[in-house]
Amino acid sequence: MKRYVVLLACDPGDWASASPAVQQEYFDAHQAFERYVDAHGRRISSAPLAGADTATTLRHADGSLTVTDGPFVESVEQVAGYYDVELPDLDSAIAAGRLLPASYAVEIRPTVTIEGYEPA
Amino acid sequence: MIVGAETALETVVREEWGRLTSLLLAQFRRLDLVEDALGDAVEAATRHWPVSGAPDNPAGWLLTTARRRILDRLRGEAMAHRKAPLLVTEAVGREEGLRAMADPGGLVEDDLLRLVLMCTHPALAPESASALTLRMVLGISTHDIARLFLVSEPTAAARITRAKKKIVAAGIPFGVLAADALPERLETVAQTAYLAFTAGYAPGSGADLLRADLAGEAIRLVRVVRDLRPQEPAPVALLALMLLQHSRRDARVDADGRLVLLDDQDRGRWRHDEIDEAVALLADPVLAGPLTPLVASYVVQARIAAEHARAPSAGETSWERIVALYDLLLQLTGSPGARLARAVAVAEASGPAAGLVALEGIEIPGSHRVAAVRAELLARAGDTARAVVAYDEALELCRNEAERAHLLERRDRAALPGR
Numbered sequence: 001m002k003r004y005v006v007l008l009a010c011d012p013g014d015w016a017s018a019s020p021a022v023q024q025e026y027f028d029a030h031q032a033f034e035r036y037v038d039a040h041g042r043r044i045s046s047a048p049l050a051g052a053d054t055a056t057t058l059r060h061a062d063g064s065l066t067v068t069d070g071p072f073v074e075s076v077e078q079v080a081g082y083y084d085v086e087l088p089d090l091d092s093a094i095a096a097g098r099l100l101p102a103s104y105a106v107e108i109r110p111t112v113t114i115e116g117y118e119p120a
Numbered sequence: 121m122i123v124g125a126e127t128a129l130e131t132v133v134r135e136e137w138g139r140l141t142s143l144l145l146a147q148f149r150r151l152d153l154v155e156d157a158l159g160d161a162v163e164a165a166t167r168h169w170p171v172s173g174a175p176d177n178p179a180g181w182l183l184t185t186a187r188r189r190i191l192d193r194l195r196g197e198a199m200a201h202r203k204a205p206l207l208v209t210e211a212v213g214r215e216e217g218l219r220a221m222a223d224p225g226g227l228v229e230d231d232l233l234r235l236v237l238m239c240t241h242p243a244l245a246p247e248s249a250s251a252l253t254l255r256m257v258l259g260i261s262t263h264d265i266a267r268l269f270l271v272s273e274p275t276a277a278a279r280i281t282r283a284k285k286k287i288v289a290a291g292i293p294f295g296v297l298a299a300d301a302l303p304e305r306l307e308t309v310a311q312t313a314y315l316a317f318t319a320g321y322a323p324g325s326g327a328d329l330l331r332a333d334l335a336g337e338a339i340r341l342v343r344v345v346r347d348l349r350p351q352e353p354a355p356v357a358l359l360a361l362m363l364l365q366h367s368r369r370d371a372r373v374d375a376d377g378r379l380v381l382l383d384d385q386d387r388g389r390w391r392h393d394e395i396d397e398a399v400a401l402l403a404d405p406v407l408a409g410p411l412t413p414l415v416a417s418y419v420v421q422a423r424i425a426a427e428h429a430r431a432p433s434a435g436e437t438s439w440e441r442i443v444a445l446y447d448l449l450l451q452l453t454g455s456p457g458a459r460l461a462r463a464v465a466v467a468e469a470s471g472p473a474a475g476l477v478a479l480e481g482i483e484i485p486g487s488h489r490v491a492a493v494r495a496e497l498l499a500r501a502g503d504t505a506r507a508v509v510a511y512d513e514a515l516e517l518c519r520n521e522a523e524r525a526h527l528l529e530r531r532d533r534a535a536l537p538g539r
Binding site (some may be wrong): 003089093094108110112 | 208243289290291292293297301498518
């Protein structure tokens with residue numbers, strides 16, 4: 001089993017303007033994804049994220065911390081949620097990701113363990 | 121004796137590299153070790169075989185030697201308590217498969233298919249996948265891969281390394297797909313092979329002919345895949361298309377390295393055995409069923425090439441049939457390259473004025489080809505002034521020496537008064 005974080009990006013306007021019927025299609029798609037993951041692996045965690053306009057970014061520059069309003073990168077597509085899952089391989093992760101709403105861009109990132117690091 | 125050993129080694133590397141790689145991957149699941157170990161085994165063979173003679177089973181010798189190398193490395197790692205990432209395989213399925221299948225030969229072939237599917241995975245960058253596939257499946261040297269893609273050897277090596285890293289890190293499986301997923305993935309295999317093939321025909325400098333030979337290696341890749349899954353249409357269609365294009369390689373460039381256009385090629389120098397094989401492939405029943413747009417476009421392009429190949433002379437080409445085939449192709453792909461080729465066929469079938477009309481609105485940014493065709497058609501229509509302007513436009517964009525020389529010659533001929 002491999003662990004993947006599946007990042008979901010979409011145009012935030014899509015959801016805001018979706019009719020109840022379209023919203024139900026989104027829900028169905030997410031449930032299809034979740035059922036696929038449950039059948040082939042394991043869900044570790046997931047969350048929808050508040051809009052990127054609520055994001056706060058911290059960066060260290062010249063020895064001091066700057067706190068700025070907004071996400072890492074400003075773009076039309078914003079990370080809107082994530083799944084942290086365990087699946088056998090990339091093909092099954094692609095098969096699961098294919099079930100998510102068609103308006104999403106889905107980024108599948110394998111996780112790594114950092115050698116020598118023990119979480120506190 | 122020495123010659124015999126060298127030939128035996130060349131043959132086994134050429135014919136068995138992919139199978140050896142896939143067997144070692146299935147056993148050890150270590151993408152980082154297998155290629156090096158096999159390379160070491162070949163190197164050992166170049167030292168031992170000329171002295172003691174080629175072994176009775178050259179492939180078995182290489183496999184055993186490579187296995188020993190890998191085991192040595194694994195022992196070293198175990199002592200250092202290092203853990204390297206393994207390829208994802210269907211471990212459970214394999215054991216069941218081993219019990220269920222009486223024929224071990226079939227399993228080996230499945231390992232080879234696993235290797236091809238892994239190397240051509242759509243999650244890999246196409247140029248990396250092409251380089252990796254040529255290296256892992258066909259055993260082509262990094263040096264030759266670099267020459268094929270017109271990049272430096274370190275660049276070619278970096279592409280292969282990047283692809284291997286991604287396979288292990290992202291969990292691209294070394295596995296055989298469900299039957300319903302296979303056709304789609306075989307299309308990616310076909311695109312990967314075709315990318316390598318067309319790279320061999322991309323205008324380079326100097327040793328063009330040698331690179332056409334490397335393009336032929338992509339044909340070998342398609343043959344491997346077709347032999348593994350003969351009932352799948354994508355490899356059959358692509359093999360036909362490649363063979364027809366490749367059959368003209370000896371006639372494409374003249375003794376001085378200048379490009380020879382289709383019309384002026386010596387048809388006696390075309391490889392008629394390859395043309396015959398391609399024409400037979402086009403009649404294969406697997407191409408009779410419903411085809412995906414990609415496979416259908418390979419078939420139509422192959423039929424167009426076959427029309428040229430079967431015409432006894434340029435003048436006897438059936439341009440009407442070719443225009444009809446291009447009309448079919450444009451329903452499958454709206455690519456400007458296909459529209460441009462159709463315009464050329466229209467001009468041949470119905471005259472330069474009709475060709476110029478068909479050319480309207482076609483744009484290929486950064487390419488000289490549209491301007492070059494327009495220039496040629498204007499010159500044929502007798503519009504010398506506009507032809508020269510169009511030739512200049514084409515020359516402005518053209519970067520290839522052989523093609524530039526050709527365009528210059530055509531422009532000067534068009535500009536001659538009282539032509």
